[in-house]
Amino acid sequence: MILFCHAQETRNAAWKAPWLASLLLLWLTLATAQAQSLKADVTLEGIGKTLSKELKPVSSIARNPERYNALAPLRRAAEADALALTAALQSKGYYAATVRSDVSRQNNTATVIFTIDRGELFTITGYKLSYVDEVADDRPADFAALDLKPKKEPTGAAIKKLQDDILLKFWSRGFLGADSAGHEVKADFSNHQAEIIFHIQSGKRAFFGSIEVQGLERTDPDYVRMFRTFEEGQLASRTDIDTYKERLSETGLFTEIDLQPQLPDAEGRTTILARLSERKHRTLGGGLAFATDIGPTASAFWENRNFLRRGETLRASIAVSAPVQEASASFQKTRPRLPGYYGFDVILRNEDTEAYNAQTVSMGSSLGKLWADRRLTTEGGVRFQYSAITERQCFVDGSIVQLTGTTACADVNGTLSGDEVEFRAISTPLTVTWDSQDDPLDPQQGLLARGNITPFFGTVGFTKVDLAYHDRVFWGEQDGGTFAGRLHLGAIYGASRADIPATERFFAGGGGSIRGYAFQEASPIDPTTADILGGASLVELNLELRQHVTDAIELAVFTDAGGAFEANTPDFEQVLVGAGVGIRYHTPLGPVRLDVAIPLEKRTVVASQVNDEGAPINTFDDEAFHFYIALGQPF
Numbered sequence: 001m002i003l004f005c006h007a008q009e010t011r012n013a014a015w016k017a018p019w020l021a022s023l024l025l026l027w028l029t030l031a032t033a034q035a036q037s038l039k040a041d042v043t044l045e046g047i048g049k050t051l052s053k054e055l056k057p058v059s060s061i062a063r064n065p066e067r068y069n070a071l072a073p074l075r076r077a078a079e080a081d082a083l084a085l086t087a088a089l090q091s092k093g094y095y096a097a098t099v100r101s102d103v104s105r106q107n108n109t110a111t112v113i114f115t116i117d118r119g120e121l122f123t124i125t126g127y128k129l130s131y132v133d134e135v136a137d138d139r140p141a142d143f144a145a146l147d148l149k150p151k152k153e154p155t156g157a158a159i160k161k162l163q164d165d166i167l168l169k170f171w172s173r174g175f176l177g178a179d180s181a182g183h184e185v186k187a188d189f190s191n192h193q194a195e196i197i198f199h200i201q202s203g204k205r206a207f208f209g210s211i212e213v214q215g216l217e218r219t220d221p222d223y224v225r226m227f228r229t230f231e232e233g234q235l236a237s238r239t240d241i242d243t244y245k246e247r248l249s250e251t252g253l254f255t256e257i258d259l260q261p262q263l264p265d266a267e268g269r270t271t272i273l274a275r276l277s278e279r280k281h282r283t284l285g286g287g288l289a290f291a292t293d294i295g296p297t298a299s300a301f302w303e304n305r306n307f308l309r310r311g312e313t314l315r316a317s318i319a320v321s322a323p324v325q326e327a328s329a330s331f332q333k334t335r336p337r338l339p340g341y342y343g344f345d346v347i348l349r350n351e352d353t354e355a356y357n358a359q360t361v362s363m364g365s366s367l368g369k370l371w372a373d374r375r376l377t378t379e380g381g382v383r384f385q386y387s388a389i390t391e392r393q394c395f396v397d398g399s400i401v402q403l404t405g406t407t408a409c410a411d412v413n414g415t416l417s418g419d420e421v422e423f424r425a426i427s428t429p430l431t432v433t434w435d436s437q438d439d440p441l442d443p444q445q446g447l448l449a450r451g452n453i454t455p456f457f458g459t460v461g462f463t464k465v466d467l468a469y470h471d472r473v474f475w476g477e478q479d480g481g482t483f484a485g486r487l488h489l490g491a492i493y494g495a496s497r498a499d500i501p502a503t504e505r506f507f508a509g510g511g512g513s514i515r516g517y518a519f520q521e522a523s524p525i526d527p528t529t530a531d532i533l534g535g536a537s538l539v540e541l542n543l544e545l546r547q548h549v550t551d552a553i554e555l556a557v558f559t560d561a562g563g564a565f566e567a568n569t570p571d572f573e574q575v576l577v578g579a580g581v582g583i584r585y586h587t588p589l590g591p592v593r594l595d596v597a598i599p600l601e602k603r604t605v606v607a608s609q610v611n612d613e614g615a616p617i618n619t620f621d622d623e624a625f626h627f628y629i630a631l632g633q634p635f
Contacts (some may be wrong), residue, residue: 038110040065040074044085046116058088061112071110075103078112085114093154094118095187095194120192124152127162128197132181137205140169159183159196166198171238176261176270177203206236206261209269215276219253223310224274226336227251236261236270248276250374251311251334255279281306289630291511292623293518297321307331323353323519340369355520355532356391356502366429377433385458387423387503392416392529401498408528408608416529416609423501425458437470441590441632447471456504462494464504470635482546486635488513488562489570490538497524497536497566505534506564508576511628513540514560516578516597518623523564530607530618535564539572542635546584554591556582558634576601580625589631596627 042062044052056062059081061074068074078101089097096119104111127143127150140146146169150162163180170178181199188194208230213221227247230240241259248257256277261270286300301317311334318327332343342365349360366381394401394409395417401409409416430453436446448470455463472484490506497505508514509522524533544558559579565571580597605620 037066037069038071038074038105038108040068040110040112042112042114044114044116047118051118055085055088058084059112059114060084068110071103071105074110074112075101078103078114082114085116089116089118091156093121095122095154095185096120096189096192122154122187122192122194124154124196125193126195128195129166130184130197130199131202132199133201133203135202135204137175137202139175139202140173146170154194163198166200168238170200170202174205174207174235174237175202176206176236176238176241177201177263179203204264205268206264206270207268208232208234208236208240209265209271211272211274213274213276215278217278218281218306218309219276219278219311220309223336224248224276232269241272244272247336247339248274252305253279253281253311279305287631289511289628291519291628291630292626293510293521294324295322311336323351325350338369339374340367342367351503353520353532355507355523355534356389358387358389358503360385360387360503362386364427372434375434375436377431377435379429379431379433381429383427383429385423385425385427387501389421389423389502390418391421391502392418392531393498394528395419408610410609421501423459423503425456425460427454427456429454439590442586443470443472443633444474460495460499460501462492462500462504464490464492466490480548482544484542484544484546484633484635486540486542488538488540488542491568491570492536493568495536496568497533500534500536502534505536506538507532507534508538508540508562508564511595511626511630512634514542514562514576514578515558515580515595515628515634516560516599516626517576518626521622522562522576522578524566525603525605525620526607527605528607528609530605530616530620532620533566535566536568537565537570539563539565539570539575544582544634552586554584554586556584556595558582558595558597560597584633591631591633593630593632593634594627595634596625598625599623 040061042056042059042065044056047055061077061081068077082099082101085099086097089099098117098119100115102113102115129140129142131139143150146166148162148165148169151158163183167178167180179201181201183199184197186195186197209232211225211228213224216224227244229243229247230237241261245257245259248254254276256275258275260273260275262273264270281304283303283305284301286298289297291297297319299317299319301315304314306312307314313332314330316329319325326347326349328345328347330343330345332341334341344365345363347360347362349358349362351358351360362383362385364381364383366379368377368379370377393416394412394414396412396414401412401414432451434447434449437443437448438445448468450468452466453463467489469487470485472482475481492500492504492506507520507523509517510519514522520532520534524535525531526533539562540560541562542558542560544556546554546556548554557580559577561575561577563574563576565573577600578597579600580595582593582595584591584593599622602622602624603620607616607618609617611617
């Protein structure tokens with residue numbers, strides 16, 4: 001046993017010696033390299049401070065001044081940097097520029113001086129086209145034939161943009177395979193002038209042929225072809241192909257869309273090969289929100305986006321909160337060649353609010369048409385509605401009486417009752433919407449304007465008008481600041497507020513209206529009962545200032561003003577104002593929003609109607625604050 005242990009220790013010692021020697025050698029090597037490392041100091045001479053600051057990052061030595069430990073590699077790097085600086089100056093139009101490098105060393109510091117003679121800024125005297133392929137098609141001979149009037153700028157950025165513009169012109173004139181073969185600068189150094197020649201490979205001019213569809217499992221190929229924005233025999237254009245791709249993308253049916261024009265046949269027609277990958281056509285989703293005035297709101301939906309293989313959308317949804325519970329089912333059919341859609345829907349809604357209780361069933365159909373590159377939508381339809389409504393009101397001889405001031409229902413020999421009132425109506429809504437926003441949850445460009453007019457024919461006849469406008473102004477770099485605004489106007493004509501059913505009146509207040517006032521409570525209050533009445537007109541003005549403090553976190557301050565008004569036209573006798581602050585946390589789904597708001601004018605209304613004991617039957621008070629949590633910007 002003793003001999004075995006001794007042998008083991010000897011072997012361990014034999015293994016340890018080479019490792020210790022290797023570690024010592026590595027340490028000595030690193031120490032020597034560290035002792036000999038140089039720090040390079042780069043100077044650009046012969047140019048002004050502005051140009052020097054712009055060009056210095058071109059130098060690899062300036063970007064990494066501590067990577068060298070000897071003069072030889074530093075000199076080689078300086079020579080390469082001199083060529084890079086010369087190319088950078090030429091890209092700015094200084095075609096005669098020269099750069100000379102000089103490297104010296106003192107102790108562990110190396111001085112690198114680039115002496116620059118940029119010369120004169122060249123002027124462009126003209127542009128020419130040169131074709132590198134031979135085809136029989138009649139091709140543009142010069143820039144005038146391309147309808148291009150280039151600015152005579154000698155910079156590389158200007159030349160690159162002009163090259164892109166040239167290709168766009170060819171692509172729009174049937175030369176789908178056109179490509180650049182580079183450009184050539186012919187410089188005259190005696191007078192500092194230059195001519196630029198663009199070498200183009202145009203290929204044959206093509207005309208649209210058929211569309212070959214591949215990769216489909218469920219969708220009807222003819223339905224895919226219906227979205228084309230061109231006809232067979234039409235001069236081919238990449239713009240039309242790109243628009244066709246956008247239309248297919250907007251259907252939401254596909255995860256991948258690849259449209260490739262094939263080589264033209266003998267007659268010059270090109271087949272468009274459409275390779276598509278389908279999304280799963282069924283989706284199940286949901287959401288949660290919370291606000292102190294209504295509590296939590298939960299929603300869920302099920303959607304089949306390709307119900308009958310031609311883009312039909314079948315959707316069922318449900319949304320539940322304390323004051324409102326709603327279930328709906330809808331069917332929508334896209335009409336690509338219109339372009340537009342038609343659809344049918346059924347809605348069941350139960351409302352148990354501070355203003356009224358109501359059970360509503362509504363069903364209708366609509367037809368929509370898209371205009372102006374699908375930014376403008378017009379929609380018209382017909383709808384049937386039945387509502388059973390209960391609210392506490394003053395009845396005299398079976399009719400609702402509108403009380404003013406401190407007049408009590410008993411003062412007019414009326415009966416204060418919560419009897420159920422039935423409302424039946426057929427309506428014909430007409431809506432016009434302009435929507436150029438790029439993202440419904442967090443728009444970074446575009447605006448939204450919507451107008452709706454809905455005549456009602458039935459138990460009570462009236463016309464409801466609703467207008468809305470959303471816009472925003474941005475400043476700073478991406479994710480900088482935003483000033484957002486929303487204006488919402490509404491009015492009902494043809495009936496007084498008391499005759500308008502509660503389900504169709506205007507109510508203001510809540511997270512999507514005037515923050516700081518509870519849901520529906522920025523509305524007229526009945527002095528007799530201290531109940532929320534709703535109004536025959538509405539004004540809401542929302543202003544919000546947002547500023548990113550990090551890429552993900554955005555702070556906001558806001559003020560909301562307006563309310564619902566008793567008259568058919570807003571009288572502005574009592575404009576309510578709320579204000580607050582918010583924070584948005586940006587996620588891949590959209591910004592998660594938390595807003596806290598206070599009412600700037602708290603109201604207290606004590607009912608003039610008293611109970612049998614002589615006490616007021618009700619008291620209304622605005623709460624001190626409210627907060628709201630939801631997904632997406634408020635507007």
